[in-house]
Amino acid sequence: MYRNYLTTALRQFVKQRSYALLNLLGLTLGMSCAIIIFLFVQDEWSFDAFHQKKDQIYRLTCTYYLPEDAGVEENATAGAVVGQMVDKDFPEVKQVVRIQGRSDRIVQTSNAEKKFFEDILYADSNFFELFSFDLLEGNPRKVLTDPFQIVISEKVALRYFNRTNVVGELLQMPEDYETPFQITGVVKDLPANSHIQFDFLASMETFYTAGLYMDSWWSFSTYTYLEVAEGTDVAALGEKIKLISRTYIPDQEDGSGYRQEYYLQPLEAIHLYSDLRYEISPNNKASTVQIFLVIGIFLLIMACVNFMNLATARSLSRAKEVGLRKVIGATRQQLIGQFLSESSLLAFLSLLLALGLVAIGLESINQFTGKALSLNMTENLWLPLLLLGLVLFVGLFSGSYPALFLSAFRPAETLKGSFKSGKRGVSLRKVLVVGQFTISTVLIISTLMIFSQYSYMRDKDLGFEKEEIVFVPTKYVNQAAQNFQTMKEQLENEPGFLNVTLSSRVPGKNLGNNVVRLGWDEEAEWSDMRYIAVDYDFIETYDLELLAGRAFEESFGTDVEEAFLLNESGMRRLGWNDPEEALGKQLRWQQRRGRVIGVVKDFHFMSVNQAIEPFLMVMNGSRTPGYLSARISTANHREVLDKMEAAFAANVPNGIFEYQFLNEDFDQQYKADEKFQSIFSIFAIIAIIIACLGLYGLSALSAEMKIKEIGIRKVLGASNWDVISLMSRDFTKLVAIAMVIAIPLAWFGLDRWLSTFPYHAPIYVWIFILGGFLALFIASLTISFQAVRSAAGNPVDALSHE
Numbered sequence: 001m002y003r004n005y006l007t008t009a010l011r012q013f014v015k016q017r018s019y020a021l022l023n024l025l026g027l028t029l030g031m032s033c034a035i036i037i038f039l040f041v042q043d044e045w046s047f048d049a050f051h052q053k054k055d056q057i058y059r060l061t062c063t064y065y066l067p068e069d070a071g072v073e074e075n076a077t078a079g080a081v082v083g084q085m086v087d088k089d090f091p092e093v094k095q096v097v098r099i100q101g102r103s104d105r106i107v108q109t110s111n112a113e114k115k116f117f118e119d120i121l122y123a124d125s126n127f128f129e130l131f132s133f134d135l136l137e138g139n140p141r142k143v144l145t146d147p148f149q150i151v152i153s154e155k156v157a158l159r160y161f162n163r164t165n166v167v168g169e170l171l172q173m174p175e176d177y178e179t180p181f182q183i184t185g186v187v188k189d190l191p192a193n194s195h196i197q198f199d200f201l202a203s204m205e206t207f208y209t210a211g212l213y214m215d216s217w218w219s220f221s222t223y224t225y226l227e228v229a230e231g232t233d234v235a236a237l238g239e240k241i242k243l244i245s246r247t248y249i250p251d252q253e254d255g256s257g258y259r260q261e262y263y264l265q266p267l268e269a270i271h272l273y274s275d276l277r278y279e280i281s282p283n284n285k286a287s288t289v290q291i292f293l294v295i296g297i298f299l300l301i302m303a304c305v306n307f308m309n310l311a312t313a314r315s316l317s318r319a320k321e322v323g324l325r326k327v328i329g330a331t332r333q334q335l336i337g338q339f340l341s342e343s344s345l346l347a348f349l350s351l352l353l354a355l356g357l358v359a360i361g362l363e364s365i366n367q368f369t370g371k372a373l374s375l376n377m378t379e380n381l382w383l384p385l386l387l388l389g390l391v392l393f394v395g396l397f398s399g400s401y402p403a404l405f406l407s408a409f410r411p412a413e414t415l416k417g418s419f420k421s422g423k424r425g426v427s428l429r430k431v432l433v434v435g436q437f438t439i440s441t442v443l444i445i446s447t448l449m450i451f452s453q454y455s456y457m458r459d460k461d462l463g464f465e466k467e468e469i470v471f472v473p474t475k476y477v478n479q480a481a482q483n484f485q486t487m488k489e490q491l492e493n494e495p496g497f498l499n500v501t502l503s504s505r506v507p508g509k510n511l512g513n514n515v516v517r518l519g520w521d522e523e524a525e526w527s528d529m530r531y532i533a534v535d536y537d538f539i540e541t542y543d544l545e546l547l548a549g550r551a552f553e554e555s556f557g558t559d560v561e562e563a564f565l566l567n568e569s570g571m572r573r574l575g576w577n578d579p580e581e582a583l584g585k586q587l588r589w590q591q592r593r594g595r596v597i598g599v600v601k602d603f604h605f606m607s608v609n610q611a612i613e614p615f616l617m618v619m620n621g622s623r624t625p626g627y628l629s630a631r632i633s634t635a636n637h638r639e640v641l642d643k644m645e646a647a648f649a650a651n652v653p654n655g656i657f658e659y660q661f662l663n664e665d666f667d668q669q670y671k672a673d674e675k676f677q678s679i680f681s682i683f684a685i686i687a688i689i690i691a692c693l694g695l696y697g698l699s700a701l702s703a704e705m706k707i708k709e710i711g712i713r714k715v716l717g718a719s720n721w722d723v724i725s726l727m728s729r730d731f732t733k734l735v736a737i738a739m740v741i742a743i744p745l746a747w748f749g750l751d752r753w754l755s756t757f758p759y760h761a762p763i764y765v766w767i768f769i770l771g772g773f774l775a776l777f778i779a780s781l782t783i784s785f786q787a788v789r790s791a792a793g794n795p796v797d798a799l800s801h802e
Contacts, residue, residue, distance in 0.1 A: 027350035030303025037296030047271035138185025304398035306694035343399025437738035443684035445771030456761035463603025530615035548579030549598030562594035570614035607669035
């Protein structure tokens with residue numbers, strides 16, 4: 001029986017080649033997208049799931065409240081001492097691991113033959129007891145117990161030493177420590193689905209030798225992870241930990257002023273459900289993953305709908321077959337089995353083609369997304385089950401209605417030739433076509449709005465000029481600030497350099513954080529504030545707008561220690577609404593007592609994805625700056641950069657010259673958004689293709705069923721345009737209905753999506769009009785192709801058609 005089903009199915013594919021190919025192409029596209037999306041979703045959901053203690057690991061986060069509802073900061077970090085107190089006070093906590101980070105540090109071999117800028121993490125000695133990272137070399141209990149011990153990754157070992165057996169070798173950080181670090185372990189390159197990423201992991205004990213804020217509650221610089229005992233009521237533990245700072249910081253007891261509260265995040269929830277300040281690495285959003293999952297399901301359903309539509313539309317051609325089978329004894333269950341076998345066979349063939357497409361494109365997909373997706377069945381034990389489920393879903397879903405529909409035919413009617421397709425089948429096809437193009441139109445409109453939003457973000461006035469600015473990191477603590485001042489003066493006298501400035505940060509890099517007091521005495525009210533240390537030329541170099549007062553000027557000798565500039569948000573944070581009102585007000589920052597000399601217009605120091613933060617500017621003074629920025633002429637970039645490199649080598653002989661153009665570096669913040677935009681657009685195009693494949697098949701079947709009608713109309717004098725209108729009218733109505741349904745759905749979804757951005761483009765009406773028009777135009781083009789073929793046919797051939 002099953003062999004007969006298979007033989008019949010193959011004969012049908014050969015007999016109806018064009019429709020079989022349409023179904024095969026649609027299902028292959030739908031399955032390919034579904035497989036890619038499911039691989040992506042599984043990878044996102046699997047973040048940090050490889051840790052053996054994943055269910056007992058929680059991260060401690062800190063919510064920082066300013067008095068009088070002046071603001072709330074939600075940080076992924078807390079003070080280093082918090083973890084110590086939690087470990088001491090709560091027996092439910094089995095162990096605590098603290099992590100701190102330092103970026104852009106010079107690391108070199110003992111002979112300085114190889115040196116690079118690197119990001120360094122520091123961790124407690126029990127790091128490898130809590131987290132399941134694989135050590136290739138070294139004892140996990142001893143690799144981080146003493147100061148100046150360091151664990152490096154496999155790829156770093158190869159980069160610095162061309163081998164991995166490097167335990168005992170030395171690495172130096174000459175700008176940070178005189179003592180070299182001894183390599184005590186080599187860790188296997190970290191999985192891509194870990195939210196903690198590092199190539200250098202040094203011992204936290206190193207920090208104690210330098211006395212760096214290890215007993216402070218207010219230096220939000222430490223990531224704190226807890227292992228809780230099995231069976232612990234985590235919610236109750238969280239409530240106790242929440243207010244621990246009130247025990248150790250008495251002035252927080254009444255909760256009226258600055259206060260801290262702590263929360264526990266499950267390890268596996270961090271990547272998709274955490275969007276806090278100072279995340280240890282960029283996270284994704286659960287909403288993004290959900291959007292792609294829904295798109296994948298919709299694309300698969302749309303491909304299945306094509307099969308259902310074409311199968312029911314071709315019901316007349318198979319009516320006699322069903323009648324004959326019933327006459328010779330076939331039961332309805334057997335007929336259902338036959339038709340489901342056909343759809344399952346088609347689904348299986350589509351799966352094979354889809355796997356081939358995915359395998360061919362997976363490397364490019366991984367390069368584009370930065371993922372490590374794989375079709376390896378041994379690594380992804382869930383994958384065979386997914387593929388089996390995919391075949392069963394597609395086969396049963398796409399074949400279910402045609403099987404039930406065709407198996408219900410009455411043999412007497414079909415064999416007499418009096419059988420006609422029922423209204424119910426036609427109505428269902430119409431509903432499904434409307435559904436397909438509703439989804440397609442929503443995706444088209446959404447794509448246009450996504451392009452509009454990201455164009456808005458790229459083109460929005462940032463409040464400063466980022467073009468033609470090149471910057472060089474200058475984080476060398478062993479170099480005197482005068483070296484960089486000398487370098488700046490040399491470049492200012494070189495042709496091609498329009499402005500040169502020194503600052504602790506440049507736009508796109510996180511600002512520093514410190515306390516500002518509203519007055520000079522010790523009891524003055526204080527406020528948390530971002531800050532940037534600059535020199536006299538910063539405002540001119542970045543073309544910032546002064547709303548009131550003046551910039552730092554060399555003619556005012558006291559500016560170095562006694563002057564402050566605020567941005568508008570900083571002015572409002574401190575309680576003033578008018579820039580003129582802020583001028584002359586007394587402020588205290590660190591050990592400086594000074595006055596506000598000016599207010600600059602708010603500008604986006606970070607991307608438009610982030611709200612503008614309140615901050616103040618201070619003079620850099622004698623400290624070593626973080627960056628040297630230069631506005632250069634466009635005439636000859638290479639010559640200008642060569643001069644900059646020569647000046648750098650003369651003043652920082654042991655440094656590493658690395659330059660970046662500000663606009664390119666700043667725009668890196670939008671890289672994830674660009675990927676989302678591109679991927680979404682690709683899926684929208686595929687959705688349109690799938691919908692049009694089905695529409696083309698239906699229009700072809702409609703033309704075949706009306707071939708004699710078309711011939712008679714042409715004999716009676718109908719023009720080609722009349723025939724085209726006849727063929728297109730019904731389908732165009734369906735697409736128009738889909739457009740009417742899609743517009744409010746798209747509006748609702750996009751309004752919610754845009755609300756997640758602090759700054760977003762308006763929802764333009766033209767986007768919905770254009771999106772609907774594009775869907776209608778593409779559909780009309782698809783229908784017209786078949787309609788024109790039918791209209792151009794010879795009526796004599798049409799009338800003689802059987």
